[in-house]
Amino acid sequence: MSQLTSVTVRGMRWTYLAGAASAAVQIPYAAAMARLLTPEDFGLMALAYLVPRFAHHFAQGGLSSAVVQRPSLTDRDLRVIFALALTVGGCCSAAVWLLAPYGTELIRGPAELTGMIRALALGLLIAALGAPATGLLSRGMRYRAVAVADFFSFAVGHCAVSICSALLGAGVWSLVYGTLGWALLQTLLSYALVRHSLRPLFDVRAMREVMRFAGKVSVNGFLEYLTADLPKLAIGRHVGVAAAGLYDRAALLASFPLQQVQQAASKVLLPALSRIQHETGRLASSYADATSVTALVLFSLWAVIGASSEQLVALLLGGQWRGSADLVPLLGLVSVLSLVAQFSGTLVEAMGSVGRKVLIHLVQLLVLVAGTAVALSLGHGILGVMTAMLVSQLVKQALFSFWLNRLFPAARRPVAQAYAQAVALSGVIWCALWSVQRALQGTCPVPVILAAKLAVAAVVALSCVRYGTALHGVRVARERGLLPAALTRPPARGQ
Structure with missing residues (x-):
């Protein structure tokens, strides 16, 4: 078995272990939330998330995949990619904030939907800023670190925050808080594991190359x-x-x-x-x-x-x-x-x-x-x-x-x-x-x-x-x- 195959097999084991652990947490979480909230609450959250998801892929800009796929990667490249994450993530978050009322009108939802969409827009910037770190972990084939970060961000940032908020009477907003907590903890844990430079480099030519x-x-x-x-x-x-x-x-x-x-x-x-x-x-x-x-x-x-x-x-x-x-x-x-x-x-x-x-x-x-x-x-x-x-x-x-x-x-x-x-x-x-x-x-x-x-x-x-x-x-x-x-x-x- 080659070294690459051996590392890949170990990575599969770690990621499947993290997936099984997440599923073990997801089952009681789904059961608890289904009894704390109503079908209308989940329907409202599903509709609210449509608008931020519309911009989600542009906010991250495929930057994590670009970090992984590039044949060579320098510190300068990372600073350029982080600048792209900051720029594109910020613009997408602002755009969703401004378009939230029109999204509510398109979906024909209640007025509360606008506030939910605007809160979820913050998650676009958070996730974009974490894209370079996530890509570095995958590029380095640090699968155990990725698995641990994925599990804890989901179990603590999403499940624990949502359930606690629902028990305190937050209603449908408990799902919003859980989604933001998940994104924030995922970004913080990923960055803590790689600690790349946070000095953005706004080189237009280099940015254009990454964006190809x-x-x-x-x-x-x-x-x-x-x-x-x-x-x-x-x-x-x-x-x-x-x-x-x-x-x-x-x-x-x-x-x-x-x-x-x-x-x-x-x-x-x-x-x-x-x-x-x-x-x-x-x-x-x-x-x-x-x-x-x-x-x-x-x-x-x-x-x-x-x-x-x-x-x-x-x-x-x-x-x-x-x-x-x-x-x-x-x-x-x-x-x-x-x-x-x-x-x-x-x-x-x-x-x-x-x-x-x-x-x-x-x-x-x-x-x-x-x-x-x-x-x-x-x-x-x-x-x-x-x-x-x-x-x-x-x-x-x-x-x-x-x-x-x-x-x-x-x-x-x-x-x-x-x-x-x-x-x-x-x-x-x-x-x-x-x-x-x-x-x-x-x-x-x-x-x-x-x-x-x-x-x-x-x-x-x-x-x-x-x-x-x-x-x-x-x-x-x-x-x-x-x-x-x-x-x-x-x-x-x-x-």
């Missing part, structure tokens, strides 16, 4: 934002704030565990792939291997979440959120396709080829806009909007696959095999959990049914890890040392 790459990353992020949040805006505007709240909680339940897996992989793979960006053979192998592992894990998790959505919503969110259960399976599938495609985006970003990525996201957005308009005009409501989301994700996935298959012909067969195996395994898991529900429905309480489903899913997963060498993703995980030896060691004779 970072600007394209920002445009891609902006298009991803539009495709992710356009459905929420359409639902909030045409169906209602409460419906937007149900959608928001369903999306969180469906996608949070999946996002932890993909974000952990992306944080490690971008700096690793950037170091071999000119080695086509190694990139093709990395593309096939990473797709095999992530697709197998993500589709399997989706099957568990989708088949258990009724019990998960009842236990974690409570009776007032029952309408979210029907949305979880389809939203989970949309999330899986989106996250698998994100790895393809990470690969081309590491290669510096982001122009065609912009075109793919633009095509996806056009498909989504057209599909959403048709769904709403026909009166299909939330389910129609989500169907449009699914179709747009399938179009994006097809375009990425076509492009990468042309770049890496040798990876075409293993990638196709990985998708087929992932879909087949998710089908097996779903059928097994559906059978458990049919057997126990009406005779056992909800916690017992959920426990039985999770136990069956765990047995299937362990069997695949132990004996599923025919699965490409399992084989890659074994070869790369991503699995504990105790799980892959064959049983001793006589046992």
Whole structure:
């Protein structure tokens, strides 16, 4: 195993550990907040966050990715990037502050929405100032530090602040305080770990060079934002704030565990792939291997979440959120396709080829806009909007696959095999959990049914890890040392 591979594997372990820890905190946090606040509160926050997210990707300007991807990086480069962060972050924060009333009018929200948008605008500047430090940590492959900073900023800055504020009667503003606390603590911890120069260098020529790459990353992020949040805006505007709240909680339940897996992989793979960006053979192998592992894990998790959505919503969110259960399976599938495609985006970003990525996201957005308009005009409501989301994700996935298959012909067969195996395994898991529900429905309480489903899913997963060498993703995980030896060691004779 090469040194780069060894460091990458250790990084995957640390980031997955941080993701698992965050998920362990997120579950009780979501359950507590769902009982302290109402669907209208979450819908209001989801709509308020749309406007700052509109500027979020421009505020950071792809600066963190630029720090990671640059072949060489000097102290002078860092001062230029910090100057860009200060300038762009400040301008975006000010723009959102000024446009807040118009955003409220566009969304057709209550007057309180304007104040929430303006408070969240401060987070744009905070996050932008932390981008150079975050990029330095990833470039240095300091994955343990990144994992620790991510976990503590989320657990303390977001979860603890939000719950304490809600208990003190802050209502929907507790979500605003938690979001700002998360951004502030993330920035402070990242900077404390690298301590780069805080003297900005306003060199216009150098700034322009950085923005050639970072600007394209920002445009891609902006298009991803539009495709992710356009459905929420359409639902909030045409169906209602409460419906937007149900959608928001369903999306969180469906996608949070999946996002932890993909974000952990992306944080490690971008700096690793950037170091071999000119080695086509190694990139093709990395593309096939990473797709095999992530697709197998993500589709399997989706099957568990989708088949258990009724019990998960009842236990974690409570009776007032029952309408979210029907949305979880389809939203989970949309999330899986989106996250698998994100790895393809990470690969081309590491290669510096982001122009065609912009075109793919633009095509996806056009498909989504057209599909959403048709769904709403026909009166299909939330389910129609989500169907449009699914179709747009399938179009994006097809375009990425076509492009990468042309770049890496040798990876075409293993990638196709990985998708087929992932879909087949998710089908097996779903059928097994559906059978458990049919057997126990009406005779056992909800916690017992959920426990039985999770136990069956765990047995299937362990069997695949132990004996599923025919699965490409399992084989890659074994070869790369991503699995504990105790799980892959064959049983001793006589046992």
